[in-house]
Amino acid sequence: MGYSTMAPDVWDQRFADDPDSMLSPDQCVVQGRHFFIKGLIEIPVIGRDDSFSWGVWVSLSRDNFARALDMWNTPGREAEKPYFGWLTTELSLYSPSTLDLKTNAHTRPIGRRPFIELEPTDHPLAVEQRTGITQDRVREIAEAVLHSDRDDL
Template structure:
């Protein structure tokens, strides 16, 4: 019930090991200029207590990234106001592109990934976050993510 991107869509393997670049499981910095945090877009599953989630990356301003990083291991960080960001993960099961959707990143208690709230637009991902998805849609996403070649004859 969770699919996750390992890096923002703008990450290039050539950045690996560069002194001004960092990619961890939670944070990413590119050329000491672009800052990203990984979080979850959570989507309720209709008729179930389950939640489907996308592990995605959001770009933050340098100031917000620094603030989030400073509070990363601080109890009570979940009381922090949400940070504005741009979604920087391409989810190919959606059209149009999911890159650059406006978001608000909500920190949660230590040990829990931040929650990513999409701006309430008519983009299919934002609609699904607001209204939920069926179990059939979860299966459709699983098929598309796990077997992408089957979807491109």
């Protein structure tokens, strides 16, 4: 139950030929200066045992990105402290913009995407992450995404 984006909003296909840029399903580097990892904003669904998730990208500092890569295939990596980052995915269903919301990326066991914790603000996405959403809200999101012009939401 969720939707995912293919790349951070700053990614442009012209970077694909740049030797200092790369995009994989889990990591992204833009011109050797901007570093991103993909993770999940998980939102509890009220009355259910599962969550709705947004697959999003967060920017990390060069040092935190390097550390995350070093630990990517290391058993026990979930013991890492969270990495501070900025949300770099625009989720157009939310207003104001979701770009540049403060996050903490929590590494999980190998094979699981990081859990993206939003700063506890009054932004609607952060409120939903803290308080949960109804099944009706999940349907509302699904309808909005299915009728969206964006291919990657």
